Amino acid sequence: MFQGIRELRVSRGKTALIITTVLLITAMVTLLSSLSAGLSYQSASALEHKVGSDRQLVLNDTGGTVNLSTGSLTDAQVSEVKSRGGEVVTMARSKDEEGQAFIAMSDNGHKPSEDLYLEHQPIHWMSTGEVENLPGASTFGVVAEDAKPIDGAVMLKGKNALDASASYKGEQSSLNLMIVLLYVISALVLGAFFTVWTMQRLRGVAITVALGGTRSSILSDAVGQALVVLFVGIAAGTLLTVGVGGFMEGIPMEVAANTTLVPAAILLAAGLLGAGLSIIPVMKVDPRKAMNS
Structure with a gap:
C-alpha cells in the first residue's frame, strides 16, 4: 500500500473531496434508514x-x-x-x-x-x-x-x-425504494470516483508493472487505498447520524445498529467492489503504451 498511502498524503485536496463525498452519502443512507425505522415504529x-x-x-x-x-x-x-x-x-x-x-x-x-x-x-x-x-x-x-x-x-x-396499518405500507414502500436507489447511486458514484482516480494513476501503475510489480500487489494497493478512504468517510458519516439523531426532537428516528452499522457495511462493500473493478482495466494495459501515452 506504499503508493496508495503516499498518494493520499500528497493529494490532500483530492483525498478530502472523496472522503467528504463518502461522508455525505453515508449520512444520507443512515439518516433515511433511521427515519424509516422510526416511522415504522410509530405506524405499527x-x-x-x-x-x-x-x-x-x-x-x-x-x-x-x-x-x-x-x-x-x-x-x-x-x-x-x-x-x-x-x-x-x-x-x-x-x-x-x-x-x-x-x-x-x-x-x-x-x-x-x-x-x-x-x-x-x-x-x-x-x-x-x-x-x-x-x-x-x-x-x-x-x-x-x-x-x-x-x-x-x-x-x-x-x-x-x-x-393492515393504513400508514405502514405506503410509508415503508416509498422509503425502502428511496434507500435502495441511494445504494445504487452510491455504488455508481463511488465506482466512478475510484475509476477516475485509478486512470490518473495509470502511468504509476505502468511503471510498477514494468519494474516487476505483480498484479496482486497492484490490486491490493488500490483496494487498500480505497479501504482507508471509505473507512474514514463511512465512520464519520455514521457518527454524524448518531449525533444528529440525538438532537432531532419531534422527528421519529430510530438510531440503532440495523439503521447505521448495516448500511455502513453495505456501503463499504460496494465501495471496495467498485475500487476492485476500476483497477482491472488498468492492469490489462501494456506498460510501454501506458508510459508513452
Missing part, C-alpha cells in the same frame, strides 16, 4: 406487539382494501376467534381533554410497559368495556400461527399483518 408497533412473529391477524374480509379501520369482525367471527383460543382486541379512535388524538385499545390483561403507537397515534390501553363505549369502536382478532382459517376473514402473518 402496537400491531407488531399484538401479532408478533408467531401469530396471525384476523380481519373481516370486506371485499376491498382490508385494514384495521374497515375490517371489523362480525359477531360470528369473534366467536370463531375465541373458539380457537385467540384474542379479540377492541380499538377506537378518540381525543383526550387537550384535544390530542389517540387510539384506545383493549389490553386484555397484558398491558405493555413501553409506549406503543399505531398509525402515528399513541396507544392508550383500557379495558374492553371502556373501549366499547367509545364511538366507532371496531375489533380484530389474533390467533396462533397454525390456527385454521375463519370463514369470511382475512388471515395475515408477519410483515403482511403490519400492512
Whole structure:
C-alpha cells in the first residue's frame, strides 16, 4: 500500500473531496434508514406487539382494501376467534381533554410497559368495556400461527399483518425504494470516483508493472487505498447520524445498529467492489503504451 498511502498524503485536496463525498452519502443512507425505522415504529408497533412473529391477524374480509379501520369482525367471527383460543382486541379512535388524538385499545390483561403507537397515534390501553363505549369502536382478532382459517376473514402473518396499518405500507414502500436507489447511486458514484482516480494513476501503475510489480500487489494497493478512504468517510458519516439523531426532537428516528452499522457495511462493500473493478482495466494495459501515452 506504499503508493496508495503516499498518494493520499500528497493529494490532500483530492483525498478530502472523496472522503467528504463518502461522508455525505453515508449520512444520507443512515439518516433515511433511521427515519424509516422510526416511522415504522410509530405506524405499527402496537400491531407488531399484538401479532408478533408467531401469530396471525384476523380481519373481516370486506371485499376491498382490508385494514384495521374497515375490517371489523362480525359477531360470528369473534366467536370463531375465541373458539380457537385467540384474542379479540377492541380499538377506537378518540381525543383526550387537550384535544390530542389517540387510539384506545383493549389490553386484555397484558398491558405493555413501553409506549406503543399505531398509525402515528399513541396507544392508550383500557379495558374492553371502556373501549366499547367509545364511538366507532371496531375489533380484530389474533390467533396462533397454525390456527385454521375463519370463514369470511382475512388471515395475515408477519410483515403482511403490519400492512393492515393504513400508514405502514405506503410509508415503508416509498422509503425502502428511496434507500435502495441511494445504494445504487452510491455504488455508481463511488465506482466512478475510484475509476477516475485509478486512470490518473495509470502511468504509476505502468511503471510498477514494468519494474516487476505483480498484479496482486497492484490490486491490493488500490483496494487498500480505497479501504482507508471509505473507512474514514463511512465512520464519520455514521457518527454524524448518531449525533444528529440525538438532537432531532419531534422527528421519529430510530438510531440503532440495523439503521447505521448495516448500511455502513453495505456501503463499504460496494465501495471496495467498485475500487476492485476500476483497477482491472488498468492492469490489462501494456506498460510501454501506458508510459508513452
